[in-house]
Amino acid sequence: MSTATHAALALARTFLFVPADRPERHARALATGAGGVIVDLEDAVAPDRKVAAREQLRASFAALPAAERGRLLVRINAHGTPWHDSDRALVGELAAERLIAGVVLPKAERAADLHQLAADIGLKGLLVPLIESAAGLEAAGELAAAPQVLRLAFGNLDFQADLGLACDADEAELVPVRLALVLASRRAGLAAPIDGVTPDWRNAPRLAADAARARRGGFGAKLCIHPDQVAPVHAALGPSTDELAWARRVMEATRAAGGGVASLDGRMVDAPVVRLAERLLALDTQTAP
Template sequence: AALPAADRARLLLRINPPGTPWHADDLALVARLAAARAIAGVVLPKAESADQLARLAEAAGPEAVLVPLIESAAGLAALDAIAAAPQVLRLAFGHLDFQADLGMACDAQEAELVPVRLALVLASRRADLAAPIDGIATDWRDTERLTAEAVRARRGGFGAKLCIHPAQVAAVHAALGPGAEELDWARRVVEAVAQAGGGVVNLDGRMVDAPVVRLAQRLLALDAQA
């Protein structure tokens, strides 16, 4: 209650997963907080069905956003239904719990999880959601690994990364956001197309068509929300 309204409008509450002894009490708490406009939405761990999200949406109210964490084989199997559930803002990947659920033991490269991450990106695109959120880096002091993970996330189509410590935020923003050269290119693309009145144009000896314009617009949108 002491938080300013602008901060409450950005606050997501992570509750306990369905099937735990605390989930029902958490849903009741979500309903009270949502009614008081104390939170913007809810993060649901171990999301495994659209029905779970429907019950959560009922408790949180129609204005709340939902962020399901995909952390199990069952969650992966229900990915499209979860992504299409009402009020879902974007998907998030709980890669550590996912490994535990499947008995995996990935190294730092996590090559075994490439197809799983791609599945989240594809499901997000099919449901017209924002790009998904990648999992945490457990050692908040290891900036080099954090940056490498965030760069990998961006290359793979993710648009955000979960953090466990405020010290991680700057590195994640730097790695996931567009660089100065990318922004300069994006502005020149948009300007060239505008001057040409649309259609296909040539910029720096390369063809610029609709997919390239969409990429440029996405980079500029990312910069605007930083």
């Protein structure tokens, strides 16, 4: 996949799951305008359907427009499961044929697994490790630094199950976990991480609160489980009209100062302020669903 594809997925605000064994939904998922579509061979597919789901993916993806495949990722089954090795072989073939942009690895806990997967999918393939356990959190820095990793993602529900947590809707207990993933991403020079799902897709206030928390906490995207979640999450994680106006004024002031330190509304505009303005303007280039 191209550099432009990588850049688009690095700035994408929404990643929509779709079952691998429902090929009629793959094109529909892309049509939602989600920044990335994750075709799921793991949780969304029953054990007795995994082989059939895997075997039909190539035909499903080949039928899609080439430009759309740049938003496709496949979530394979976790390392240690009976399906992992066959899934790895498949995504290696799909990546070589440029039918997918990359792979989501669930239950990511060891950098060695990512190194192996990176070799399978080739240098142009992208990896998104899904942090879903205490072991994954402990290894977050190593996972973020593994080759071809584009972003970290948080599996908030599985993480709670792994630790035996019983979080309320605000998931206050997970604040330090989320911060750790943001810090690991920053240290590794990755794009902002992808926050976990809001399981009740009919609950618009809960979705809005979760997306707002993600943005406050430094996440740049969110996993979605239903098409109706895509547009509101995209809007919530993007810059507001006021923020964009401020960012444009910052850039104008910087240009007027010849690239040096400038002043805007009585406040100094230096390099960190300029970087924030540039990020806000870059986010605005993402097409709305």
